[in-house]
Amino acid sequence: MRRSVSFAVLSALGLLGMSALTAPPKNLAILAAQKAETAEVKIDNFSFGPATLTVPAGTTVTWTNRDDIPHTVTSSDDPKLFKSKVLDTDEKFSFTFSKAGTYSYFCSIHPKMTAKVIVQ
Amino acid sequence: MSGGFLRTAAPLTANAVLLMETAMGVALLFGAWLARTKRFRQHAWCQSAIVLLNLAVIAVAMTPSFRLQVLPRIPGKLAKPYYALATAHAALGTVAELAALYILIAAGTRLLPEKLRITRYKAWMRSVLLLWWLVVLLGFATYVRWYVPDLFR
Numbered sequence: 001m002r003r004s005v006s007f008a009v010l011s012a013l014g015l016l017g018m019s020a021l022t023a024p025p026k027n028l029a030i031l032a033a034q035k036a037e038t039a040e041v042k043i044d045n046f047s048f049g050p051a052t053l054t055v056p057a058g059t060t061v062t063w064t065n066r067d068d069i070p071h072t073v074t075s076s077d078d079p080k081l082f083k084s085k086v087l088d089t090d091e092k093f094s095f096t097f098s099k100a101g102t103y104s105y106f107c108s109i110h111p112k113m114t115a116k117v118i119v120q
Numbered sequence: 121m122s123g124g125f126l127r128t129a130a131p132l133t134a135n136a137v138l139l140m141e142t143a144m145g146v147a148l149l150f151g152a153w154l155a156r157t158k159r160f161r162q163h164a165w166c167q168s169a170i171v172l173l174n175l176a177v178i179a180v181a182m183t184p185s186f187r188l189q190v191l192p193r194i195p196g197k198l199a200k201p202y203y204a205l206a207t208a209h210a211a212l213g214t215v216a217e218l219a220a221l222y223i224l225i226a227a228g229t230r231l232l233p234e235k236l237r238i239t240r241y242k243a244w245m246r247s248v249l250l251l252w253w254l255v256v257l258l259g260f261a262t263y264v265r266w267y268v269p270d271l272f273r
Contacts, residue, residue, distance in 0.1 A: 046129050046269040069202055069266060070189060086189050088197065109189060110129035110267065 048115035076104040130267035
């Protein structure tokens, strides 16, 4: 009887130990959840690429101007959710999309340049 | 990028300004012809109207655009052709408009003191007309560099 009790206790301790080894520590799991997603949009030859970008909520999108002419990244929403300064060649602009939705934007210097970010 | 007014990447304002400035340049030539045909009153009205209209276009459309898109980048990036063209256009355009206003005030009013009045009108007017057209051509070049893809690349 004494042996079976100690075996049960040892088994329980063993199981606890295994679960501690397989499950990530609580603070690490939170860090993983908070790890920011990123996505890139290139501006080149008077267009945004990709023209439609689909990302999960919380993603930070970075636009890079690869064109040899200045451009901007301006939200079509009113009031404007985001608006970059005038981006010269190789300059970047970033914005984090925290809520789901479809966000259209354009270049305020060349308004026919349009694109959108779909946040899921 | 869909085609549209003038089928370039320019916004409506830039297209409207381009057409207006071209029309004003042509109208100034017409005004010069009026002077050559001795119709001085019509000449005065024509040139005055254009100079004042241009002042309005500068104030309403060109200055805000220049302040937002070009001014923050100069003089640091003047080596880039699109900033250099826009800056040369703005600088010479300012000189042309001020000179034209000076002629307008000197010839059409008695506001200026005697010693500031113009004596050689023809030389002044022809010089300003020439400068004005140089500015119009620089405006074309600026428009093309900023708004027409695949040209000069």
